[in-house]
Amino acid sequence: MQTPISGFSRLSKEEKIDWIVSQYFNQKPEAKDTLTSYWNQDEKRQALHDDFIENTISNYYLPLGVAPNFNINGELLTIPMAIEESSVVAAAAKAAKYWGERGGFKTEIIGEEKIGQVHFIYTGDAAKLGSFITEITPRFLEDVSDITANMIKRGGGITGLELRDKTAEMQDYFQLHLTFHTVDSMGANFINSCLEAIAKRLQHYINQDDRFTSEEKEIEIVMSILSNYVPNCIAKAWVRCPIEELEAEEGLSKRAFAEKFVRAVNIAQLEPYRAVTHNKGIMNGVDAVVIATGNDFRAVEAGVHAYAARQGQYGSLSKAFIEGDEFCFELELPLAIGTVGGLTKLHPLVKWSMELLGNPSAKELMQIIAVAGLAQNFAAVRSLVTSGIQKGHMKMHLLNILNQLNANDSQKEKAIEHFKTTAVSYSAVENFLQSV
Numbered sequence: 039m040q041t042p043i044s045g046f047s048r049l050s051k052e053e054k055i056d057w058i059v060s061q062y063f064n065q066k067p068e069a070k071d072t073l074t075s076y077w078n079q080d081e082k083r084q085a086l087h088d089d090f091i092e093n094t095i096s097n098y099y100l101p102l103g104v105a106p107n108f109n110i111n112g113e114l115l116t117i118p119m120a121i122e123e124s125s126v127v128a129a130a131a132k133a134a135k136y137w138g139e140r141g142g143f144k145t146e147i148i149g150e151e152k153i154g155q156v157h158f159i160y161t162g163d164a165a166k167l168g169s170f171i172t173e174i175t176p177r178f179l180e181d182v183s184d185i186t187a188n189m190i191k192r193g194g195g196i197t198g199l200e201l202r203d204k205t206a207e208m209q210d211y212f213q214l215h216l217t218f219h220t221v222d223s224m225g226a227n228f229i230n231s232c233l234e235a236i237a238k239r240l241q242h243y244i245n246q247d248d249r250f251t252s253e254e255k256e257i258e259i260v261m262s263i264l265s266n267y268v269p270n271c272i273a274k275a276w277v278r279c280p281i282e283e284l285e286a287e288e289g290l291s292k293r294a295f296a297e298k299f300v301r302a303v304n305i306a307q308l309e310p311y312r313a314v315t316h317n318k319g320i321m322n323g324v325d326a327v328v329i330a331t332g333n334d335f336r337a338v339e340a341g342v343h344a345y346a347a348r349q350g351q352y353g354s355l356s357k358a359f360i361e362g363d364e365f366c367f368e369l370e371l372p373l374a375i376g377t378v379g380g381l382t383k384l385h386p387l388v389k390w391s392m393e394l395l396g397n398p399s400a401k402e403l404m405q406i407i408a409v410a411g412l413a414q415n416f417a418a419v420r421s422l423v424t425s426g427i428q429k430g431h432m433k434m435h436l437l438n439i440l441n442q443l444n445a446n447d448s449q450k451e452k453a454i455e456h457f458k459t460t461a462v463s464y465s466a467v468e469n470f471l472q473s474v
């Protein structure tokens with residue numbers, strides 16, 4: 039049984055590691071070496087990473103890959119992707135090439151609205167509260183003007199404030215529901231600061247007003263927080279081309295491929311078990327770009343899946359259909375992301391990734407992310423309805439298996455050649471290595 043420790047965060051990095059190694063690794067020196075071998079040699083750079091979170095003891099690497107040849111609205115982009123799954127970047131690059139030859143990806147922004155709420159308990163008359171909130175809304179906006187001034191200068195700010203009566207769902211429960219435009223920032227800090235300030239003022243104004251009884255004045259602010267559900271902050275991406283221009287796939291005519299593809303997406307629309315995996319494929323592309331650009335993938339994930347269930351049943355985020363003689367495939371994604379603030383200027387690889395993308399605005403980055411999701415979904419469903427997913431997936435996984443089996447360079451070369459025409463599996467690779 040380990041001994042609890044107090045004041046851990048005040049220990050130096052070395053002391054923290056020593057404590058962990060003594061408590062959990064039986065003083066094994068390799069446990070410390072593994073951590074220190076991932077420290078950056080440049081002390082300043084390491085210090086920067088140390089400061090991102092509390093109790094940093096090392097750096098956790100993810101590969102940063104790039105997928106070239108993305109034609110988005112006529113502009114060619116190379117997209118940075120940070121992800122551990124072997125086949126994702128290859129699939130993105132393949133889909134980019136495929137659609138690059140068929141007119142490219144098109145995108146648009148459907149909305150940019152962010153949301154925040156003050157949740158509170160009020161025991162009095164709802165109509166009285168409603169007219170009071172309408173009356174004091176201009177004062178709220180005035181009260182937070184020191185927080186909103188810069189955002190307003192950049193073209194954003196608070197765009198709406200309304201009282202929502204939630205007493206049918208929970209006794210005495212009300213919300214101030216606010217909408218925001220946060221321009222190029224994700225806006226979490228801005229929104230939360232506004233909400234907390236407004237919550238305090240709400241309490242103050244009710245307290246001071248004689249129209250409320252002493253009981254009504256006792257409002258309780260339960261919490262003030264942004265919502266990661268952003269159904270009006272949407273990027274749409276789509277591809278379409280005449281069925282004649284699709285590639286004929288193994289054993290399928292162009293039309294049969296288009297029809298089978300549409301059927302597969304329809305299954306994801308109506309069947310939650312399939313929908314979750316289908317959407318996971320989309321998020322392979324989305325998260326990889328969200329992480330490479332220093333954005334909050336947990337916020338994006340939470341919001342996206344809530345959106346996928348907005349009709350009461352979890353379904354596909356993408357749609358495929360045939361219109362006349364055209365194959366159409368599209369994706370709408372709620373994306374609360376930013377290109378300023380957060381890690382965007384701080385993390386050297388994030389800064390680099392942003393530069394690679396031409397330092398996009400948040401609106402532009404939302405569209406790029408939606409394209410990455412659509413491309414990934416196309417690649418996955420295309421494989422699923424033709425060769426099956428394992429062929430490509432295991433090919434990409436081959437190097438991981440070879441590394442796990444400690445293959446040397448010459449064995450790797452031979453294995454890569456051999457498995458061009460043979461199915462990859464762990465045991466097949468093991469047998470092959472024994473035979474060479």
Ligand code: MEV
Nearest residue numbers: 315316318319418419427
């Ligand atoms: C694997 O990471 C993602 C897929 O399962 C997505 C899908 O099934 O559509 C291949």
